[in-house]
Amino acid sequence: MDALMKEASFTARGIYFVIFTIAMAVFLSYDNSLKDAIQAPDLVYLAVYVTVFALAIYYFLTCGKNPGFLGDMTLKRYDYRPFRLRAIPKEQPKEEEAPSIIISDPSDVESLVSNVPSDGSQGNRPEKHYCNICKKVQPYRTRHCKDCNKCVLKFDHHCFWIGGCVGELNHRSFWLFLLFQSIATVMSLDIAFSGLGRYPYEKPGTDGEYSQEYGAYMVLILLGVMICLITIPLLIWHTYLIITNQTTWEYASGKLNYIKFYPRGYLPFNYGVIENLRIIFCHNNSPR
Numbered sequence: 236m237d238a239l240m241k242e243a244s245f246t247a248r249g250i251y252f253v254i255f256t257i258a259m260a261v262f263l264s265y266d267n268s269l270k271d272a273i274q275a276p277d278l279v280y281l282a283v284y285v286t287v288f289a290l291a292i293y294y295f296l297t298c299g300k301n302p303g304f305l306g307d308m309t310l311k312r313y314d315y316r317p318f319r320l321r322a323i324p325k326e327q328p329k330e331e332e333a334p335s336i337i338i339s340d341p342s343d344v345e346s347l348v349s350n351v352p353s354d355g356s357q358g359n360r361p362e363k364h365y366c367n368i369c370k371k372v373q374p375y376r377t378r379h380c381k382d383c384n385k386c387v388l389k390f391d392h393h394c395f396w397i398g399g400c401v402g403e404l405n406h407r408s409f410w411l412f413l414l415f416q417s418i419a420t421v422m423s424l425d426i427a428f429s430g431l432g433r434y435p436y437e438k439p440g441t442d443g444e445y446s447q448e449y450g451a452y453m454v455l456i457l458l459g460v461m462i463c464l465i466t467i468p469l470l471i472w473h474t475y476l477i478i479t480n481q482t483t484w485e486y487a488s489g490k491l492n493y494i495k496f497y498p499r500g501y502l503p504f505n506y507g508v509i510e511n512l513r514i515i516f517c518h519n520n521s522p523r
Contacts, residue, residue, distance in 0.1 A: 244299075244398025251295060251396070254458055258423055261451045267430030284422055291419045294412035299399030305371055305386035361492040375493045376504075378484055391482040401483075407515050410477060413470040420466065424459040427452050480504040480511040 262269045272280045364373045369386045373379070378390035380400050389403035401409045434448040476482060479502055485494060497503055505511065 241398075243395055247396045247398060248296070254462075255292075258455055258458075261455055262423075262426055262430075265430055265448045265451065266433050267426050267452075269426045284419075287415055287422065288419045291412065291415035294408050294415060295397065298405050298408035298412045299394060299397030299401075301404050302383075302390075302400040302402030303388040303404035304383075304402075305366075305369060305373065305377055305388055361496065364492070376482065376485070389482060390484050391476070392484060406473070406477065407518075410470070410473050410515075413466050413473060417463065417466045417470050420459050420462045424456060424463070427455040427459060431456065477515050478508045478511055480506060480514065 269284065271277075272284075363375065364377075365371070366373050366379050366386050368379055368384070371386065373386055374388065376389045377386050379386045380390065380393050382393045383400055387400045387402040389406070391401040391406060391409075393400045394409070397409065397412070399405075431449065431452040434446050434452070436446060436449050438444045438446050472483075476486070481502060481504070485491060494503065506514070
């Protein structure tokens with residue numbers, strides 16, 4: 236990672252912790268439901284809130300470290316097991332002349348695809364791309380990230396906020412970050428609204444003087460809504476990608492050489508919801 240990317244990552248972390256510090260300062264200074272729970276004390280509520288926020292911070296700081304770089308030892312990839320590909324004719328038509336096929340029944344795909352040869356040969360699989368920067372042949376679903384300057388296995392996207400790519404090894408931890416951050420933000424919004432209702436817009440007995448407490452809670456609510464508008468849609472989107480075993484890059488780039496030969500609407504790496512979830516969540520995230 237070059238100096239510019241390190242600076243960007245440092246900036247993102249700085250913004251995150253500034254917002255976190257401001258929120259905690261307001262919550263502990265003014266009356267609200269969190270302060271009530273501390274004074275009561277409501278240990279269950281406090282334990283849940285602290286745990287959720289701690290997990291959000293943990294995954295924020297760690298989920299971008301190891302996306303799975305080509306050449307590093309990574310867990311055994313399910314993507315390498317034989318999968319079905321549409322038969323490629325010897326003389327392929329030009330791209331603009333290629334027929335558009337739309338399927339309504341997934342079983343129709345069986346007549347349009349062929350099995351990979353049992354002898355392990357390439358058969359009629361599309362050719363794999365060679366990275367001129369890393370000087371390596373890229374497995375399917377791999378892309379060179381110009382920001383990390385490395386090829387990332389099962390590349391999804393490069394994320395400014397976590398300071399790295401989302402790929403084969405860390406899609407699970409990135410999803411968990413989105414989950415816990417969304418929950419923590421929603422809980423914080425609930426605390427902020429509880430505090431907002433306890434302070435008037437104007438200080439009593441003054442000639443239009445604004446309430447400092449009311450203003451502080453309004454700022455937190457605006458920040459919380461902005462964060463929710465980012466994390467919750469992303470959480471929904473990556474949940475969809477995970478249960479269908481897709482990546483953002485594949486979804487956005489429909490003309491990838493190992494995907495464009497399929498009928499439209501066919502997902503070549505979709506092994507079913509349960510197996511897709513097992514691929515993402517049931518690995519030890521360590522070298523094999």
